[in-house]
């Protein structure tokens with residue numbers, strides 16, 4: 001049985017995952033506004049992934065007979081910026097999420113809450129992958145440039161990545177995970 005304190009912390013993280021989704025949706029709209037279709041599709045795929053993360057937490061709380069407490073989702077920053085800055089902002093956001101997940105793991109360990117500890121392992125692994133992907137994209141943007149031909153090439157790569165991510169999300173929802 002999950003403690004009230006631990007459930008409240010997972011609830012907060014559920015809200016943060018929804019905020020992450022909102023951040024990505026805002027970035028997708030920004031990319032659309034400058035006709036970067038691949039970049040927009042990639043951010044939209046991330047939006048769907050973050051919704052799936054929130055739903056994992058939602059399902060876990062329900063399975064643990066804990067109450068769901070939904071709260072207000074803060075509006076993401078809406079400034080217009082270059083593509084490099086958009087991905088830099090994304091990486092710093094994901095690093096904050098990683099540290100929030102680590103704090104949750106600390107709390108689960110301190111409470112000897114093995115179920116929550118195991119549940120959180122998926123998120124620990126996911127954050128490693130997310131930061132690695134963002135570092136990779138940022139590295140390519142710095143190498144090939146965030147304008148002209150270089151940007152066009154990266155936009156095409158992001159379109160292909162988004163397609164693979166959408167297939168992954170669809171396969172997960174069929175499998176019910």
Ligand SMILES: [Fe+2]
Nearest residue numbers: 017020050053
């Ligand atoms: Fe997430």
Ligand SMILES: [Fe+2]
Nearest residue numbers: 020094097130
């Ligand atoms: Fe994320």
